[in-house]
Amino acid sequence: MPKARKKKVPITSDGRDIASPASSNPHTTRTVIRRFHVLLKRQGQLENNPATTSNAAELKKINEEIAIMGGLAAYQRMSSVGQGTDRGGGSERVLINWLVNMGFSTRDNMSKLGLLEVGALKPDNYASCSSWIDATPIDLRSRHPAIREQDFLLMEVNENRGKWDILSLSLVINFVPEPRDRGRMLCLAHTFLRESGLLFLVLPLPCVENSRYLTFEHLSSLMTTIGFCEVEKKWKQGGKMAYWLYRKVERDTCSDFSPFRKRSACRQGSSRNNFVILLQDL
Template identity: 40%
Template sequence: MGKARKKVPITAQRNNTGTHFKRSSAETARLIRRFHVLNKELAKCQQSNNPTDRTREKAIVEEMDRMGGIDWYQKASQLGQSKTRGGDSSKWLVKVLKEHCKESMDTATKPLHVLDVGAVAPDNYKPYSSWIKAKPIDLNPQDLAIEKQDFLTMPITSDKFDVVCLSLVVNFVGDPKDRGKMLIQTRNFLPPLSDTNRLHYLFLVLPLPCVNNSRYMSHEHLLTMMKSIGYTNCIKHHFSNKLAYYLFELTETPVTKKLDWKKKILPGREGGERNNFSVVMEPFGKKPAP
């Protein structure tokens, strides 16, 4: 019998592009941040008709490919679920549901149906399977149990979810307009407000600098923006050292065509030390599904 194969830590594994993961968690985190910056810049270049931006777009794609592309990013996020992603955020959600939503939970139909958008792992909610049934989806799944699906183009069906989870998903979208569309899209996957036996929750997680150090976004601005699309009740929010957690409840279905959230520097948010995270919401011209 041959020698047992030594198990290689994920941080030393190759992805299928041949790129090595860095052994240092700090270096991996740095590269993930770099990937985010490139992804945002790429979105801007793709919307431009300037020939210079076409050249820059090619250079960005080449750099992202050298890093390993989206496949590398997803695998790096897997190993960083306890560090770069601030831990398994489902634990915070479950804790809040138990502590702050007991009355709603007592009357809600079980199991609760959860749509886990951008899922890194398929089994985050497995410990709670007696009362939670999760559907994990992602653009580039790293597990066969995760459905390959673009949330922005996901077909709207009669199947609804009690909780839609956007944990470190919105910030990865490069275009601020698409970030707004994603937040609005969540309402189409929640039950009708007339169904009082279902929950109508959105679980949102962002990197803390997106709300405490952006020129265009703040905690207060985010709450006001969310109220404008019907999430008038922020059940709970929490700021850790790295992340901002929010659990919103949908209570209204305002007409989307009235939305007009532009990218504007907020009062008191000027300064070169600020980042450029923003969310833009434009009129869609129609009301979302009730």
């Protein structure tokens, strides 16, 4: 007897429903997210390369695979599953904890802290702190009416210069395929923060622990060059995430971006990844 055929589920659906993350085990989630990163990176490279026939063909194949996987919608769904199960909750908990310890939640007669949350999968990550944090969540693709659909890299510079008390880039830099755009994000964050404003940065630990081009020390000097001073850092051996809190300081007038304009190997070995952040002159 022929086998009954499984009913096909449309995997390219654009469900903006944040309440129903795909059921998935952590291993599947990580595998899919990793594949997305590989595809997005290659997509970015091909889009910036000369338009040859073979590049166009490869780009078409990559775009098809991304679409078959469900596009950004599926990536966001997987990330929100990862946010819940894999990491014991969202990274905002780490930031909130640090801010509470710094006394921000108990300041009298102070206006609320204006927080720009870039790459927000949920609209209410900071709801528990609404008495002292005024959060503005944005994302390339909004999953909820309260999340503004906005590319951070295209935000109006003059409108946002010095506007924000806190800016969150949690698992966003590693999503950006082009290393110079990653650097531009960090520079824009510096511009958008008010004097002494705070930047919350989260990266998957392997981006700094096992990259050929980025170590903790290299990241630290890159951030100093941009004009950030480290306030807090949290990661553990064998963990998945690394968290930092930086304070904006005035950028040195003779800040030299040249050591960060090109890749230079910090570590050797074939098992390394190639994650890198590059800076361009301002």
